[in-house]
Amino acid sequence: xxxxxxxxxxxxxxxxxTASAALALARSGLPRPALAGAAxxxxxxxxxxxxxxxARALRRGGVDVTLVDSRATYVACPFSNEVIVGLQPLAAQSxxxxxxxxxxxxxxxATATGVDAAARTVRLSDGSSLAYDRLVLSPGIDLRFxxxxxxxxxxxxxxxxxxxxxxQTALLARQLEAMxxxxxxxxxxxxxxxxxxxxxxERASLIAHFLKTRKPxxxxxxxxxxxxxxxxxxxxxxxxxxxxxxLEYVPLAAGGGVTAxxxxxxxxxxxxxxxxxxxxxxxxxxxxxxxxALAGAADRSGWCPIDPVTxxxxxxxxxxxxxxxxxxxxxxxxxxxANAQAKVCAQAVxxxxxxxxxxxxxxxxxxxxxxxxxxxxxxxxxxHPVNGQLADVEGAGGISxxxxxxxxxAQEAAYAADWYRTITREVFG
Amino acid sequence: MRRMRAAPALAAPALSAPALARVAALLCALAxxxxxxxxxxxxxxxxxxxxxxxxACTGCHAAGAAMGPLAGRxxxxxxxxxxxxxxxxxxxxxxxxxxxxxxxxxxxAIAAYFAQIGPER
Ligand SMILES: Cc1cc2nc3c(=O)[nH]c(=O)nc-3n(C[C@H](O)[C@H](O)[C@H](O)COP(=O)(O)OP(=O)(O)OC[C@H]3O[C@@H](n4cnc5c(N)ncnc54)[C@H](O)[C@@H]3O)c2cc1C
Numbered sequence: 001x002x003x004x005x006x007x008x009x010x011x012x013x014x015x016x017x018t019a020s021a022a023l024a025l026a027r028s029g030l031p032r033p034a035l036a037g038a039a040x041x042x043x044x045x046x047x048x049x050x051x052x053x054x055a056r057a058l059r060r061g062g063v064d065v066t067l068v069d070s071r072a073t074y075v076a077c078p079f080s081n082e083v084i085v086g087l088q089p090l091a092a093q094s095x096x097x098x099x100x101x102x103x104x105x106x107x108x109x110a111t112a113t114g115v116d117a118a119a120r121t122v123r124l125s126d127g128s129s130l131a132y133d134r135l136v137l138s139p140g141i142d143l144r145f146x147x148x149x150x151x152x153x154x155x156x157x158x159x160x161x162x163x164x165x166x167x168q169t170a171l172l173a174r175q176l177e178a179m180x181x182x183x184x185x186x187x188x189x190x191x192x193x194x195x196x197x198x199x200x201x202e203r204a205s206l207i208a209h210f211l212k213t214r215k216p217x218x219x220x221x222x223x224x225x226x227x228x229x230x231x232x233x234x235x236x237x238x239x240x241x242x243x244x245x246x247l248e249y250v251p252l253a254a255g256g257g258v259t260a261x262x263x264x265x266x267x268x269x270x271x272x273x274x275x276x277x278x279x280x281x282x283x284x285x286x287x288x289x290x291x292x293a294l295a296g297a298a299d300r301s302g303w304c305p306i307d308p309v310t311x312x313x314x315x316x317x318x319x320x321x322x323x324x325x326x327x328x329x330x331x332x333x334x335x336x337x338a339n340a341q342a343k344v345c346a347q348a349v350x351x352x353x354x355x356x357x358x359x360x361x362x363x364x365x366x367x368x369x370x371x372x373x374x375x376x377x378x379x380x381x382x383x384h385p386v387n388g389q390l391a392d393v394e395g396a397g398g399i400s401x402x403x404x405x406x407x408x409x410a411q412e413a414a415y416a417a418d419w420y421r422t423i424t425r426e427v428f429g
Numbered sequence: 430m431r432r433m434r435a436a437p438a439l440a441a442p443a444l445s446a447p448a449l450a451r452v453a454a455l456l457c458a459l460a461x462x463x464x465x466x467x468x469x470x471x472x473x474x475x476x477x478x479x480x481x482x483x484x485a486c487t488g489c490h491a492a493g494a495a496m497g498p499l500a501g502r503x504x505x506x507x508x509x510x511x512x513x514x515x516x517x518x519x520x521x522x523x524x525x526x527x528x529x530x531x532x533x534x535x536x537x538a539i540a541a542y543f544a545q546i547g548p549e550r
Contacts (some may be wrong), residue, residue, distance in 0.1 A: 336488055343484035351478075359478070362535070364485035364527060380523055382482070382530025396530030400522070411522055418495040423488050 039064040040353045043122050043132040045112045045291055047074055047097060050138030050323030050338035052427045055105055057346035058136075063353065065105040066130055068122070072096065072109045074428070077196065078335050079420050080165040081203045084173045085210035087373060093165050095428040112139075115295035117316045134349050137297060137304070138323040138338065139289025140164075141195050144302070147285040150261040158263035159280040162203075163195060175279045176210060182217040183278030186268050188258045189224045190285045193303070195324050195333045197230040198379065200283055202369035205235065208243040209372045218278075220247045223270060224256040230332070231369060231379050231399050238371040258282070288325035295319055303327045308385035310358050311345035320345050329390030331383050337365045339423060360385055362393070368416030375406075376413030480538035482531055492548075501548030507540035 040063055044055045047069035055067040074095045082088035097107045108130075114123040115135065122130045143161060145152050151159070160175070162168040176185070185207060189200035204222045211218045220243075228251075229235075239247050250256040255272025261282060268275045268282070287293075287302030297304045297313040304321040305314045308329065313319045322345045323338035331337045340363045348358035366380040381397035383390045400412060490499045499507060513519035514528035521528075531539070 339488050340485040343479075347478060347484070359481060362482035362485075362530065364482065364488070364530070366489070366523060366527070378523055380526040382527060384481075393530040396528075397526050408522060415489075415495065415522060419489055422491050422494040422496070425493070426487060426491060 040133040041066070041131060042134050042136060042349060042353075043068065043130050044136040044138065045069075045122065046138035046140060046289065046323070047100075047107070048138060048140050048323065048338065049076070049335040049423070049427055050140075050342045051136065052097070052100060053339045053342035054136050054138060054322060054346045056100060056103060056427070057343050058349060059103045059105045061346065061350040063350065066108055066132075067097065067100065067105055068108045068110055068112050068124065068130070069097070070109070070111040070125075072107075075164075075166040075169075076335070076424060077163075077165045077199075078423075079417075080162070080169045081199065081206050082370065083165075083169050084162060084176065084203065085206045086173065086177070087206070090166075090170055090173075093169070095424060097428070099429055112291050113294070115291070115319070117296060117318060120318060132318075133353060135295075135319045136345060136349065137289075137292055137295065137319060137321045137325060138342065139291045140324045141286040141333075142289050144285045144287055147190075148258055148261060148282065150263065151282055151284055155261065155263040155282070158266065159261060159277075159282045161283050162281060163199075163283050163286070172279075172281055176207065179215065179218065179278045181215045183215065183219075184276065185211070185218065185220045186275050186277040186280045187220065187222050188256075188268065188280075188282050189222065189226070189229070190283055191225040193333065194283070194286050196367070197332045197334075198235075198367055198369045200224075201229060201231065201235045202371070203281070204247060204249075205238065205243075205369070205371040208239070208247040211246055212243060216246075218246070221275060222247065222249045222256075223258055223268070223275075224249065224251050225258065226256075227251045227253050230367070231377055233402050234377040234399055235369075235371060237402060238375065238377070242372055242375075286324075288321075292321060292325045297321055298325075299327075301327070308388060308390045309360055310348035310352065311341060312348075320349060329383070330381070330392050331363065331365055331390050332367065332381075334365055334367050335423065336367060336419075337363070339427060340364055363390065366419070368412060368419060370413055370416060374413050375409045376411075376416045377409065378412055378416075480535065480542050482535060483539045483542050486539070486543075498548065499543040500546050502543060504537075504540040504544035507543060508537055511536040511540070 042058050042063050042065050044051045044065060044067045047067050055065050059065045076093045079088050080093055083090050083093060101107045111125040112122050113125050120132050160168045160172040162172040187204050204220060208220050211220060255270045258268055258270055260269045266277045266280060268277055268280055288298050288304050292298040292304050296316045297319050299305055304326050306321050306326045307314060311320045311322050313321055322341040324333040344361040344363060351358040363383045366378055368376055368378045370376055377400045379399045382393040384393055486499055489496045492498045511528045514521050514524040
């Protein structure tokens with residue numbers, strides 16, 4: 001058998017690459033780039049855990065990447081529950097895009113206001129527009145101000161949600177700090193699906209810890225719009241041990257669903273009762289960030305159906321959706337998931353742009369929660385596409401052992417902090 | 430609108446690497462492009478493409494992390510660790526739950542990938 005010489009091999013490579021690129025372009029109905037071999041253009045909207053990860057991975061694959069975010073500084077949600085109770089400074093949540101820009105991508109500080117999927121362009125708030133070969137949306141969530149009567153955009157000052165980190169996080173921290181001893185804190189959790197399934201229960205745990213150490217006669221009432229939740233057995237056994245008289249959990253069946261709020265009088269209503277709060281944190285239902293619906297990628301649920309191999313929208317070709325905005329089967333809406341999905345999506349986009357078939361992926365999620373300082377618990381899962389949906393790999397994943405000794409809880413708390421450092425360095429570093 | 434851009438450091442992927450695997454990958458890609466509906470290329474045929482699952486490991490495993498980096502570790506070491514986490518022979522806080530999501534073959538592909546990319550990536 002004769003092996004081709006180096007020269008022949010190289011020209012074969014070039015022919016193959018050029019032909020496949022040309023065919024991929026022909027298939028997608030796009031004009032050929034003026035310069036042969038010009039890098040394909042991908043626009044990424046949203047520079048959070050999903051978008052920033054995708055932008056970096058696409059750039060590494062040689063793609064011409066423009067990353068768009070409304071803000072030049074990203075404020076991360078993981079560990080913001082710790083900020084609320086003074087266990088972590090808000091400054092530890094902030095990340096800029098300078099290091100990402102040094103990879104050679106273009107960062108644009110603007111809000112995307114529309115997408116023309118036929119012309120493959122994105123409109124920006126300054127009136128300019130960006131052309132793309134493929135578009136990645138990672139816009140996170142919007143809070144639904146049409147879901148709980150009385151909870152409108154003005155209500156968030158009296159009753160912060162603190163479900164987007166930043167000023168809201170600082171506001172809730174100040175309100176808790178200023179609350180009178182013996183006061184009542186109301187925290188309400190929404191029905192599924194929503195950003196960070198264990199998040200409301202971690203928040204309840206840490207607020208209970210704060211009250212126990214700082215205002216021991218105060219009370220926390222957790223109103224839940226559902227009857228079961230993530231890591232429930234672990235949370236409930238920790239609450240029974242650590243906060244028995246302080247934290248009252250009210251599931252949906254016992255009247256936990258909030259039916260209305262009145263910020264002026266700090267009143268929270270359910271079907272069964274009316275609560276007067278000294279501090280009220282209302283976490284309302286959510287939907288995909290507005291640009292998803294503007295692009296036509298959100299369905300009637302408010303979230304975005306996707307192909308589980310490529311994360312391409314099943315509604316609009318050429319647009320990929322990752323992170324909280326996507327309907328990712330049994331994967332929870334977490335920073336860990338968004339990061340893992342972004343890498344899979346970026347590789348699929350690179351493959352598609354090169355005319356290659358993307359490989360069926362496997363993804364991992366792990367969410368750590370603190371129930372007290374030095375007391376960490378986790379839930380993990382491994383996921384793969386099954387019948388067009390991301391499903392759990394059976395036999396894998398699950399929660400930390402319910403009967404673990406304190407040393408294991410301490411180890412998981414340390415791993416939680418380490419994960420946050422590692423992931424934020426990987427994404428923004 | 431503010432734009433931020435540093436010198437474009439990376440060029441499009443180099444085409445000069447003489448590895449035969451790459452020729453195979455490109456031929457496969459060409460075939461995929463020619464045949465319209467994409468056919469899967471042979472596993473591992475695309476150079477540098479992480480095998481399923483590998484991309485998610487680095488959310489925890491990196492240089493400087495308590496979990497330690499995987500890049501550059503000997504393949505056999507990673508394979509053995511994953512097998513022991515799966516069987517329960519090795520104690521773990523979370524790796525047992527993660528390792529059970531991967532077959533022996535998938536573990537081998539992931540291990541080979543990290544061993545081959547070398548330290549620091
Ligand atoms: C209290 C709390 C605790 C949490 N703890 C954890 C945890 O411990 N572990 C974990 O894994 N996850 C955690 N999460 C969840 C995690 O924060 C989210 O799942 C994650 O941020 C999702 O990433 P994303 O990229 O989808 O969206 P985001 O991170 O929200 O990023 C979206 C970005 O898009 C931008 N954007 C939106 N629309 C536009 C537009 N039209 N134009 C330009 N820019 C736009 C926004 O400015 C934003 O920067 C927590 C969440 C909360 C609220």
